[in-house]
Amino acid sequence: MANPAGAPLVHAVNVMKSFHGNDVLKGIDMDVHKGQVVCLLGPSGSGKTTFLRCINQLETIDGGRIWVDGDLMGYADKGGVLHRLSDKAIAAQRRDIGMVFQRFNLFPHKTVLENVMEAPIQVKREPKKEVEQRAMELLAKVGLADKPAAYPGQLSGGQQQRVAIARALAMRPKLMLFDEPTSALDPELVGEVLTTMRELADTGMTMIVVTHEMGFARDVADRVVFMDGGVVVEEGPPSEVISNPQNIRTKTFLRRMTEGG
Amino acid sequence: MSTPAAGSGSPAPSAATVDRPGVINARPVRHPWRWVAIAVILVLVAMMISSLVTNPKWDFGFAFQIMQQTPVLEGLWKGTIFGTIASMILGVGLGVVLAVMRLSDNPVLRAVAFAYTWFFRAMPRYVLLAILGSLGFLYAQIRFGVPFGQQIASSLGLSTDLTFFGFSWNDISSTIWVGVIGLGLSEAAYMAEIARAGILSVDKGQDEAARALGMSSGQRMRRIVLPQAMRVIVPPTGNETIAMVKDTSLLTAVPVLTELYYQAYLFGQRGFKIIPGFVAATLWYLIICSILMVGQSYLEKYFGRGFGAIPKKTKEKLMKIEADH
Ligand SMILES: Nc1ncnc2c1ncn2[C@@H]1O[C@H](COP(=O)(O)OP(=O)(O)OP(=O)(O)O)[C@@H](O)[C@H]1O
Ligand SMILES: [Mg+2]
Numbered sequence: 225m226a227n228p229a230g231a232p233l234v235h236a237v238n239v240m241k242s243f244h245g246n247d248v249l250k251g252i253d254m255d256v257h258k259g260q261v262v263c264l265l266g267p268s269g270s271g272k273t274t275f276l277r278c279i280n281q282l283e284t285i286d287g288g289r290i291w292v293d294g295d296l297m298g299y300a301d302k303g304g305v306l307h308r309l310s311d312k313a314i315a316a317q318r319r320d321i322g323m324v325f326q327r328f329n330l331f332p333h334k335t336v337l338e339n340v341m342e343a344p345i346q347v348k349r350e351p352k353k354e355v356e357q358r359a360m361e362l363l364a365k366v367g368l369a370d371k372p373a374a375y376p377g378q379l380s381g382g383q384q385q386r387v388a389i390a391r392a393l394a395m396r397p398k399l400m401l402f403d404e405p406t407s408a409l410d411p412e413l414v415g416e417v418l419t420t421m422r423e424l425a426d427t428g429m430t431m432i433v434v435t436h437e438m439g440f441a442r443d444v445a446d447r448v449v450f451m452d453g454g455v456v457v458e459e460g461p462p463s464e465v466i467s468n469p470q471n472i473r474t475k476t477f478l479r480r481m482t483e484g485g
Numbered sequence: 486m487s488t489p490a491a492g493s494g495s496p497a498p499s500a501a502t503v504d505r506p507g508v509i510n511a512r513p514v515r516h517p518w519r520w521v522a523i524a525v526i527l528v529l530v531a532m533m534i535s536s537l538v539t540n541p542k543w544d545f546g547f548a549f550q551i552m553q554q555t556p557v558l559e560g561l562w563k564g565t566i567f568g569t570i571a572s573m574i575l576g577v578g579l580g581v582v583l584a585v586m587r588l589s590d591n592p593v594l595r596a597v598a599f600a601y602t603w604f605f606r607a608m609p610r611y612v613l614l615a616i617l618g619s620l621g622f623l624y625a626q627i628r629f630g631v632p633f634g635q636q637i638a639s640s641l642g643l644s645t646d647l648t649f650f651g652f653s654w655n656d657i658s659s660t661i662w663v664g665v666i667g668l669g670l671s672e673a674a675y676m677a678e679i680a681r682a683g684i685l686s687v688d689k690g691q692d693e694a695a696r697a698l699g700m701s702s703g704q705r706m707r708r709i710v711l712p713q714a715m716r717v718i719v720p721p722t723g724n725e726t727i728a729m730v731k732d733t734s735l736l737t738a739v740p741v742l743t744e745l746y747y748q749a750y751l752f753g754q755r756g757f758k759i760i761p762g763f764v765a766a767t768l769w770y771l772i773i774c775s776i777l778m779v780g781q782s783y784l785e786k787y788f789g790r791g792f793g794a795i796p797k798k799t800k801e802k803l804m805k806i807e808a809d810h
Contacts (some may be wrong), residue, residue: 312701331691346708347698347700392697475652
């Protein structure tokens, strides 16, 4: 296999990205091992979203390399020379990476069940019967077994985000990326989504989660990475980074977070 | 249940009720000018009706007869209705393709789509149809084959001229097909703008979510973006269809004479009663367009499922495209 035992599932080295001369990522290194949950913290504009989007190629990186499960993302390495992959090959790399967005991005013209079934049928060409059964199981798992025929517009934000999680899981990803999955939710709906994510973490899913939910990071994360200004400032187990931060920027950020709520 | 203790029964609160304002029974604002306007309109309508009834030149009886004549009905079906449907199919299909080209990353496709839209928007339909009808003078034979096939074949001394198939333009030059090609090509330029506004109205997050699931660009466009764009595309397309019904009267430029207006006009002229011919055509146009408007409202409901209202900005953009006609 491409991924020898012990090699990280996500191996990012010196990832750089700029938008029109604005350096947003200035050399990020990150390793995430299989089954780990990594929480990405940092102030607004520090590049957390951009880094997540680079992992599944929604953004093209300018420097560095990202490997997911041994595959170099976005390029083929032919004797030291990188060749950009075709759109089709990049789409194939994305299949194994699930992504959950801040604003859910469910397909509003499709029912909940159709949302979950869309990609396995269209992308993987799996038999419809099988996909439907799996979709119903996933909906039950996220607590929405009674809503397959509803349209996303008829659901609450928390319900929509749980459907979005089920939709991503339907592709049986190796890795799940969450970009502030609860920050667009009313406070009373945050808990149900975090519970779903906790349960997912318990199944051994590898997850990278951008979040401002310190409780979730402290309880669920194996490792916390604190980013600021496009670099990793501090990282380690939550007991160290959250409870006893060393870097001044981490300290300031955490103090502001806990004061805010 | 009995009345609450604090009700009107006890004397003290009752005294207070007298002072406190009760139900409002105000005089409404008067709109005297509205009544004036109604009066003026009523008079005008009465004058129109009286002229319709008393002026024998209208001759509605003859108009109804014209409406039912076989050549007129044939013009209605084979010219106006078939022409509208076929031109709109060509126009919508090509228009969506042009819109996708216009929005693609490929600069060549973008430029081609832009040039197409520019040319066909600037070209009056009447002139376009007349030119297509006379194209036989320019290109008597239309051939599909290897580019410069004749030159290549003669220089190599081949017996064939590398043409796969061809036809004479004059064979089709006064058929409805030339009209459909002309109207459809012209319509595509407008539909391209409408489809583009529709595609742009779909939230970028939709395409990204589909991308993150590993869907190809074709799948994303067909299954995620276009169905959502339809809600914005359908209402103006209904208007375009209604406009197309009326534009089929331009088919005489080709000339295609099996068409409602010309046939109705011809009948009026032959009977030395021009006006009833116009009335007959008008009534048919009113009937078709009314039916189309009903159909349009059903389509809007269908594609609006799962959504709220169309964003205001998109609506304004579409109004502008239509006003350009
Ligand atoms: N597509 C883009 N074009 C130009 N600039 C961008 C783009 N995407 C992000 N940026 C810029 O990159 C910087 C980092 O953005 P990013 O969204 O990654 O931050 P973030 O850490 O996720 O912040 P937040 O907590 O607010 O979500 C910002 O300054 C932003 O303006
Ligand atoms: Mg962000």
